[in-house]
Amino acid sequence: MYCVIQEIETRRMQKNGYPKRIETYFTESNVIPSYYGYCYSTERFERPIKKAYRISIHESYREAGRIKKKQFVVCTVNYYSIADDSFNLYDWGDSRINIAVDALCCSSEFLYDLIEKKLNPLKEHIQAEFAQTEEFKVHEEHERITTLYAVSKAEFNERYGTVGSNAYDQCYDVFGVLQNPQRLKEIEEEYLEKINYEQKSREQSRRYYEDSYSNYNRNSSGSFGSVGGQRNEESKATLKQFYRTLSKAYHPDSNPGKDTSEEMKLLNQIKIDWGL
Incomplete structure:
Protein backbone atom coordinates (compact mmCIF):
# COMPACT_ATOMS: atom_id res chain seq x y z
CA MET A 1 0.00 0.00 0.00
CA PHE A 136 4.39 36.44 1.24
CA LYS A 137 6.66 39.27 2.44
CA VAL A 138 3.83 41.83 2.26
CA HIS A 139 1.51 39.46 4.10
CA GLU A 140 4.09 38.94 6.84
CA GLU A 141 4.43 42.72 7.21
CA HIS A 142 0.65 43.01 7.53
CA GLU A 143 0.71 40.33 10.24
CA ARG A 144 3.43 42.26 12.08
CA ILE A 145 1.48 45.52 11.89
CA THR A 146 -1.82 44.06 13.10
CA THR A 147 -0.14 42.08 15.89
CA LEU A 148 1.68 45.18 17.14
CA TYR A 149 -1.60 47.10 16.90
CA ALA A 150 -3.39 44.52 19.09
CA VAL A 151 -0.59 44.59 21.68
CA SER A 152 -0.48 48.41 21.76
CA LYS A 153 -4.25 48.60 22.14
CA ALA A 154 -4.25 46.12 25.02
CA GLU A 155 -1.44 47.99 26.80
CA PHE A 156 -3.23 51.32 26.31
CA ASN A 157 -6.51 49.99 27.72
CA GLU A 158 -4.70 48.44 30.67
CA ARG A 159 -2.86 51.69 31.39
CA TYR A 160 -5.92 53.93 31.31
CA GLY A 161 -8.54 51.45 32.53
CA THR A 162 -10.44 51.55 29.23
CA VAL A 163 -10.64 47.78 28.69
CA GLY A 164 -13.53 46.82 26.40
CA SER A 165 -13.67 50.21 24.69
CA ASN A 166 -12.18 51.63 21.48
CA ALA A 167 -10.41 54.44 23.32
CA TYR A 168 -7.10 53.56 21.63
CA ASP A 169 -8.74 53.81 18.19
CA GLN A 170 -10.00 57.28 19.07
CA CYS A 171 -6.37 58.43 19.29
CA TYR A 172 -4.21 56.19 17.10
CA ASP A 173 -4.47 54.45 13.73
CA VAL A 174 -3.49 50.84 13.04
CA PHE A 175 0.11 51.89 12.32
CA GLY A 176 0.47 53.41 15.80
CA VAL A 177 0.49 57.00 14.52
CA LEU A 178 -1.15 59.48 16.91
CA GLN A 179 -3.98 61.07 14.94
CA ASN A 180 -5.95 62.84 17.68
CA PRO A 181 -3.70 64.36 20.40
CA GLN A 182 -6.64 66.24 21.93
CA ARG A 183 -8.60 63.04 22.56
CA LEU A 184 -5.52 61.42 24.12
CA LYS A 185 -5.15 64.39 26.45
CA GLU A 186 -8.82 64.04 27.47
CA ILE A 187 -8.37 60.32 28.22
CA GLU A 188 -5.28 61.05 30.31
CA GLU A 189 -7.16 63.74 32.27
CA GLU A 190 -10.13 61.42 32.83
CA TYR A 191 -7.75 58.77 34.12
CA LEU A 192 -6.08 61.19 36.56
CA GLU A 193 -9.48 62.35 37.83
CA LYS A 194 -10.47 58.75 38.43
CA ILE A 195 -7.25 58.01 40.32
CA ASN A 196 -7.65 61.12 42.47
CA TYR A 197 -11.27 60.28 43.21
CA GLU A 198 -10.39 56.73 44.25
CA GLN A 199 -7.56 58.01 46.45
CA LYS A 200 -9.87 60.50 48.16
CA SER A 201 -12.48 57.78 48.66
CA ARG A 202 -9.92 55.54 50.35
CA GLU A 203 -8.78 58.39 52.59
CA GLN A 204 -12.38 59.19 53.53
CA SER A 205 -13.06 55.52 54.26
CA ARG A 206 -9.98 55.34 56.47
CA ARG A 207 -11.02 58.45 58.43
CA TYR A 208 -14.56 57.10 58.69
CA TYR A 209 -13.23 53.85 60.09
CA GLU A 210 -10.90 55.56 62.54
CA ASP A 211 -13.61 57.90 63.82
CA SER A 212 -16.18 55.12 64.08
CA TYR A 213 -13.82 52.76 65.88
CA SER A 214 -12.68 55.51 68.25
CA ASN A 215 -16.29 56.45 69.11
CA TYR A 216 -17.19 52.84 69.63
CA ASN A 217 -14.30 52.30 72.06
CA ARG A 218 -15.32 55.37 74.05
CA ASN A 219 -18.96 54.31 74.27
CA SER A 220 -18.47 50.59 74.78
CA SER A 221 -17.43 48.81 77.96
CA GLY A 222 -16.05 45.77 76.12
CA SER A 223 -17.01 43.49 73.27
CA PHE A 224 -20.14 44.07 71.28
CA GLY A 225 -21.95 41.38 73.22
CA SER A 226 -21.86 43.57 76.36
CA VAL A 227 -24.39 46.00 74.85
CA GLY A 228 -27.85 44.70 75.63
CA GLY A 229 -31.46 44.70 74.45
CA GLN A 230 -32.85 46.51 71.39
CA ARG A 231 -29.86 48.82 71.28
CA ASN A 232 -27.65 45.76 70.80
CA GLU A 233 -29.37 44.68 67.56
CA GLU A 234 -29.53 48.19 66.10
CA SER A 235 -25.85 48.84 66.84
CA LYS A 236 -24.87 45.48 65.47
CA ALA A 237 -26.56 46.23 62.13
CA THR A 238 -24.73 49.57 61.97
CA LEU A 239 -21.38 47.98 62.76
CA LYS A 240 -21.93 45.31 60.13
CA GLN A 241 -22.46 48.08 57.59
CA PHE A 242 -19.23 49.74 58.75
CA TYR A 243 -17.38 46.45 58.39
CA ARG A 244 -18.72 45.77 54.88
CA THR A 245 -17.84 49.28 53.69
CA LEU A 246 -14.30 49.11 55.03
CA SER A 247 -13.72 45.54 53.82
CA LYS A 248 -14.68 46.57 50.30
CA ALA A 249 -12.42 49.63 50.44
CA TYR A 250 -9.35 47.71 51.62
CA HIS A 251 -9.89 44.37 49.88
CA PRO A 252 -6.89 43.39 47.64
CA ASP A 253 -9.17 43.23 44.58
CA SER A 254 -9.98 46.93 45.05
CA ASN A 255 -6.32 47.88 45.47
CA PRO A 256 -4.29 46.36 42.64
CA GLY A 257 -0.60 47.01 43.15
CA LYS A 258 -1.06 48.09 46.79
CA ASP A 259 -0.46 46.03 49.93
CA THR A 260 -3.52 46.30 52.21
CA SER A 261 -2.80 43.19 54.27
CA GLU A 262 -2.33 45.19 57.50
CA GLU A 263 -5.67 46.96 57.06
CA MET A 264 -7.45 43.66 56.35
CA LYS A 265 -5.80 42.06 59.39
CA LEU A 266 -7.04 44.90 61.57
CA LEU A 267 -10.55 44.63 60.11
CA ASN A 268 -10.67 40.90 60.77
CA GLN A 269 -9.67 41.51 64.39
CA ILE A 270 -12.37 44.17 64.69
CA LYS A 271 -14.90 41.69 63.32
CA ILE A 272 -13.95 39.30 66.13
CA ASP A 273 -13.96 42.01 68.79
CA TRP A 274 -17.37 43.28 67.68
CA GLY A 275 -18.82 39.79 67.53
CA LEU A 276 -20.03 40.17 63.94
Whole structure:
Protein backbone atom coordinates (compact mmCIF):
# COMPACT_ATOMS: atom_id res chain seq x y z
CA MET A 1 0.00 0.00 0.00
CA TYR A 2 1.41 3.38 -0.93
CA CYS A 3 0.52 7.04 -1.53
CA VAL A 4 0.87 8.81 -4.87
CA ILE A 5 0.89 12.59 -5.29
CA GLN A 6 0.51 13.55 -8.93
CA GLU A 7 1.22 17.08 -10.15
CA ILE A 8 -1.36 18.35 -12.63
CA GLU A 9 -1.91 21.61 -14.52
CA THR A 10 -4.89 23.82 -13.71
CA ARG A 11 -6.69 25.85 -16.33
CA ARG A 12 -6.87 29.25 -14.69
CA MET A 13 -4.50 31.53 -12.84
CA GLN A 14 -5.68 32.41 -9.34
CA LYS A 15 -6.47 36.03 -8.47
CA ASN A 16 -7.47 35.61 -4.85
CA GLY A 17 -4.08 36.15 -3.26
CA TYR A 18 -3.35 38.14 -0.10
CA PRO A 19 -4.37 41.84 -0.03
CA LYS A 20 -1.73 44.26 -1.20
CA ARG A 21 -2.31 46.96 1.43
CA ILE A 22 -3.73 47.79 4.83
CA GLU A 23 -5.90 50.89 4.59
CA THR A 24 -7.09 53.16 7.38
CA TYR A 25 -10.41 54.95 7.58
CA PHE A 26 -11.99 57.50 9.92
CA THR A 27 -15.50 57.11 11.34
CA GLU A 28 -17.09 60.31 12.59
CA SER A 29 -20.16 60.14 14.81
CA ASN A 30 -22.29 62.44 16.93
CA VAL A 31 -23.36 59.55 19.16
CA ILE A 32 -20.00 58.00 20.10
CA PRO A 33 -16.45 59.38 19.94
CA SER A 34 -14.99 59.30 16.42
CA TYR A 35 -12.38 56.64 15.83
CA TYR A 36 -9.87 55.24 13.33
CA GLY A 37 -10.31 51.78 11.83
CA TYR A 38 -8.56 49.67 9.22
CA CYS A 39 -9.35 47.24 6.44
CA TYR A 40 -7.48 45.36 3.72
CA SER A 41 -7.42 46.62 0.17
CA THR A 42 -9.65 44.99 -2.42
CA GLU A 43 -6.62 44.79 -4.71
CA ARG A 44 -4.95 41.42 -4.22
CA PHE A 45 -1.89 39.65 -5.48
CA GLU A 46 -2.29 37.46 -8.52
CA ARG A 47 -1.11 33.90 -8.19
CA PRO A 48 0.43 32.87 -11.51
CA ILE A 49 1.44 29.27 -10.75
CA LYS A 50 -1.14 26.91 -12.28
CA LYS A 51 -0.44 23.67 -10.47
CA ALA A 52 -2.44 21.28 -8.35
CA TYR A 53 -1.70 17.95 -6.68
CA ARG A 54 -3.91 14.87 -6.75
CA ILE A 55 -3.43 12.70 -3.66
CA SER A 56 -4.39 9.05 -3.91
CA ILE A 57 -3.94 5.74 -2.10
CA HIS A 58 -2.96 2.59 -4.06
CA GLU A 59 -2.81 -1.07 -3.20
CA SER A 60 -1.49 -3.87 -5.46
CA TYR A 61 -2.54 -7.48 -4.91
CA ARG A 62 -2.74 -10.80 -6.75
CA GLU A 63 -5.96 -12.52 -7.67
CA ALA A 64 -6.00 -15.80 -9.61
CA GLY A 65 -2.35 -15.28 -10.47
CA ARG A 66 -2.92 -11.81 -11.91
CA ILE A 67 -1.78 -8.48 -10.41
CA LYS A 68 -4.64 -6.12 -9.65
CA LYS A 69 -4.76 -2.65 -8.13
CA LYS A 70 -7.09 -0.65 -5.95
CA GLN A 71 -6.96 3.13 -6.14
CA PHE A 72 -8.68 5.74 -3.97
CA VAL A 73 -8.43 9.43 -4.79
CA VAL A 74 -8.36 11.38 -1.51
CA CYS A 75 -8.43 14.97 -2.81
CA THR A 76 -6.88 17.44 -5.24
CA VAL A 77 -5.26 20.51 -3.72
CA ASN A 78 -3.94 23.54 -5.58
CA TYR A 79 -0.43 24.92 -5.20
CA TYR A 80 -1.39 28.03 -3.23
CA SER A 81 -3.53 26.21 -0.69
CA ILE A 82 -0.36 24.38 0.27
CA ALA A 83 1.78 27.52 -0.04
CA ASP A 84 -0.28 29.65 2.36
CA ASP A 85 -0.91 26.68 4.68
CA SER A 86 -4.69 26.80 4.29
CA PHE A 87 -4.78 23.14 3.26
CA ASN A 88 -5.78 20.68 5.95
CA LEU A 89 -5.80 16.99 5.09
CA TYR A 90 -8.58 16.20 7.54
CA ASP A 91 -10.93 18.89 6.17
CA TRP A 92 -10.19 18.08 2.53
CA GLY A 93 -10.00 14.31 2.54
CA ASP A 94 -11.43 12.69 5.66
CA SER A 95 -14.57 11.29 4.03
CA ARG A 96 -12.54 9.71 1.17
CA ILE A 97 -9.99 8.36 3.63
CA ASN A 98 -12.76 6.65 5.60
CA ILE A 99 -14.02 4.99 2.40
CA ALA A 100 -10.50 3.69 1.74
CA VAL A 101 -10.25 2.46 5.33
CA ASP A 102 -13.31 0.24 4.89
CA ALA A 103 -12.13 -1.12 1.52
CA LEU A 104 -8.52 -1.72 2.52
CA CYS A 105 -9.23 -3.02 6.05
CA CYS A 106 -6.79 -0.70 7.79
CA SER A 107 -6.99 2.17 10.27
CA SER A 108 -7.47 5.83 9.40
CA GLU A 109 -4.35 6.62 11.47
CA PHE A 110 -2.32 4.36 9.18
CA LEU A 111 -3.59 6.11 6.02
CA TYR A 112 -3.08 9.61 7.44
CA ASP A 113 0.48 8.71 8.36
CA LEU A 114 1.06 7.20 4.91
CA ILE A 115 -0.17 10.36 3.15
CA GLU A 116 1.61 12.82 5.42
CA LYS A 117 4.98 11.11 4.99
CA LYS A 118 4.62 11.62 1.25
CA LEU A 119 3.05 15.08 1.49
CA ASN A 120 5.29 16.80 4.06
CA PRO A 121 8.42 17.12 1.87
CA LEU A 122 6.28 18.64 -0.89
CA LYS A 123 4.72 21.11 1.57
CA GLU A 124 8.13 22.16 2.84
CA HIS A 125 9.39 22.76 -0.70
CA ILE A 126 6.33 24.77 -1.81
CA GLN A 127 6.18 26.89 1.35
CA ALA A 128 9.91 27.68 1.14
CA GLU A 129 9.41 28.73 -2.47
CA PHE A 130 6.39 30.87 -1.59
CA ALA A 131 8.32 32.56 1.23
CA GLN A 132 10.57 34.20 -1.38
CA THR A 133 7.67 35.99 -3.11
CA GLU A 134 6.60 39.60 -2.66
CA GLU A 135 3.10 38.40 -1.74
CA PHE A 136 4.39 36.44 1.24
CA LYS A 137 6.66 39.27 2.44
CA VAL A 138 3.83 41.83 2.26
CA HIS A 139 1.51 39.46 4.10
CA GLU A 140 4.09 38.94 6.84
CA GLU A 141 4.43 42.72 7.21
CA HIS A 142 0.65 43.01 7.53
CA GLU A 143 0.71 40.33 10.24
CA ARG A 144 3.43 42.26 12.08
CA ILE A 145 1.48 45.52 11.89
CA THR A 146 -1.82 44.06 13.10
CA THR A 147 -0.14 42.08 15.89
CA LEU A 148 1.68 45.18 17.14
CA TYR A 149 -1.60 47.10 16.90
CA ALA A 150 -3.39 44.52 19.09
CA VAL A 151 -0.59 44.59 21.68
CA SER A 152 -0.48 48.41 21.76
CA LYS A 153 -4.25 48.60 22.14
CA ALA A 154 -4.25 46.12 25.02
CA GLU A 155 -1.44 47.99 26.80
CA PHE A 156 -3.23 51.32 26.31
CA ASN A 157 -6.51 49.99 27.72
CA GLU A 158 -4.70 48.44 30.67
CA ARG A 159 -2.86 51.69 31.39
CA TYR A 160 -5.92 53.93 31.31
CA GLY A 161 -8.54 51.45 32.53
CA THR A 162 -10.44 51.55 29.23
CA VAL A 163 -10.64 47.78 28.69
CA GLY A 164 -13.53 46.82 26.40
CA SER A 165 -13.67 50.21 24.69
CA ASN A 166 -12.18 51.63 21.48
CA ALA A 167 -10.41 54.44 23.32
CA TYR A 168 -7.10 53.56 21.63
CA ASP A 169 -8.74 53.81 18.19
CA GLN A 170 -10.00 57.28 19.07
CA CYS A 171 -6.37 58.43 19.29
CA TYR A 172 -4.21 56.19 17.10
CA ASP A 173 -4.47 54.45 13.73
CA VAL A 174 -3.49 50.84 13.04
CA PHE A 175 0.11 51.89 12.32
CA GLY A 176 0.47 53.41 15.80
CA VAL A 177 0.49 57.00 14.52
CA LEU A 178 -1.15 59.48 16.91
CA GLN A 179 -3.98 61.07 14.94
CA ASN A 180 -5.95 62.84 17.68
CA PRO A 181 -3.70 64.36 20.40
CA GLN A 182 -6.64 66.24 21.93
CA ARG A 183 -8.60 63.04 22.56
CA LEU A 184 -5.52 61.42 24.12
CA LYS A 185 -5.15 64.39 26.45
CA GLU A 186 -8.82 64.04 27.47
CA ILE A 187 -8.37 60.32 28.22
CA GLU A 188 -5.28 61.05 30.31
CA GLU A 189 -7.16 63.74 32.27
CA GLU A 190 -10.13 61.42 32.83
CA TYR A 191 -7.75 58.77 34.12
CA LEU A 192 -6.08 61.19 36.56
CA GLU A 193 -9.48 62.35 37.83
CA LYS A 194 -10.47 58.75 38.43
CA ILE A 195 -7.25 58.01 40.32
CA ASN A 196 -7.65 61.12 42.47
CA TYR A 197 -11.27 60.28 43.21
CA GLU A 198 -10.39 56.73 44.25
CA GLN A 199 -7.56 58.01 46.45
CA LYS A 200 -9.87 60.50 48.16
CA SER A 201 -12.48 57.78 48.66
CA ARG A 202 -9.92 55.54 50.35
CA GLU A 203 -8.78 58.39 52.59
CA GLN A 204 -12.38 59.19 53.53
CA SER A 205 -13.06 55.52 54.26
CA ARG A 206 -9.98 55.34 56.47
CA ARG A 207 -11.02 58.45 58.43
CA TYR A 208 -14.56 57.10 58.69
CA TYR A 209 -13.23 53.85 60.09
CA GLU A 210 -10.90 55.56 62.54
CA ASP A 211 -13.61 57.90 63.82
CA SER A 212 -16.18 55.12 64.08
CA TYR A 213 -13.82 52.76 65.88
CA SER A 214 -12.68 55.51 68.25
CA ASN A 215 -16.29 56.45 69.11
CA TYR A 216 -17.19 52.84 69.63
CA ASN A 217 -14.30 52.30 72.06
CA ARG A 218 -15.32 55.37 74.05
CA ASN A 219 -18.96 54.31 74.27
CA SER A 220 -18.47 50.59 74.78
CA SER A 221 -17.43 48.81 77.96
CA GLY A 222 -16.05 45.77 76.12
CA SER A 223 -17.01 43.49 73.27
CA PHE A 224 -20.14 44.07 71.28
CA GLY A 225 -21.95 41.38 73.22
CA SER A 226 -21.86 43.57 76.36
CA VAL A 227 -24.39 46.00 74.85
CA GLY A 228 -27.85 44.70 75.63
CA GLY A 229 -31.46 44.70 74.45
CA GLN A 230 -32.85 46.51 71.39
CA ARG A 231 -29.86 48.82 71.28
CA ASN A 232 -27.65 45.76 70.80
CA GLU A 233 -29.37 44.68 67.56
CA GLU A 234 -29.53 48.19 66.10
CA SER A 235 -25.85 48.84 66.84
CA LYS A 236 -24.87 45.48 65.47
CA ALA A 237 -26.56 46.23 62.13
CA THR A 238 -24.73 49.57 61.97
CA LEU A 239 -21.38 47.98 62.76
CA LYS A 240 -21.93 45.31 60.13
CA GLN A 241 -22.46 48.08 57.59
CA PHE A 242 -19.23 49.74 58.75
CA TYR A 243 -17.38 46.45 58.39
CA ARG A 244 -18.72 45.77 54.88
CA THR A 245 -17.84 49.28 53.69
CA LEU A 246 -14.30 49.11 55.03
CA SER A 247 -13.72 45.54 53.82
CA LYS A 248 -14.68 46.57 50.30
CA ALA A 249 -12.42 49.63 50.44
CA TYR A 250 -9.35 47.71 51.62
CA HIS A 251 -9.89 44.37 49.88
CA PRO A 252 -6.89 43.39 47.64
CA ASP A 253 -9.17 43.23 44.58
CA SER A 254 -9.98 46.93 45.05
CA ASN A 255 -6.32 47.88 45.47
CA PRO A 256 -4.29 46.36 42.64
CA GLY A 257 -0.60 47.01 43.15
CA LYS A 258 -1.06 48.09 46.79
CA ASP A 259 -0.46 46.03 49.93
CA THR A 260 -3.52 46.30 52.21
CA SER A 261 -2.80 43.19 54.27
CA GLU A 262 -2.33 45.19 57.50
CA GLU A 263 -5.67 46.96 57.06
CA MET A 264 -7.45 43.66 56.35
CA LYS A 265 -5.80 42.06 59.39
CA LEU A 266 -7.04 44.90 61.57
CA LEU A 267 -10.55 44.63 60.11
CA ASN A 268 -10.67 40.90 60.77
CA GLN A 269 -9.67 41.51 64.39
CA ILE A 270 -12.37 44.17 64.69
CA LYS A 271 -14.90 41.69 63.32
CA ILE A 272 -13.95 39.30 66.13
CA ASP A 273 -13.96 42.01 68.79
CA TRP A 274 -17.37 43.28 67.68
CA GLY A 275 -18.82 39.79 67.53
CA LEU A 276 -20.03 40.17 63.94
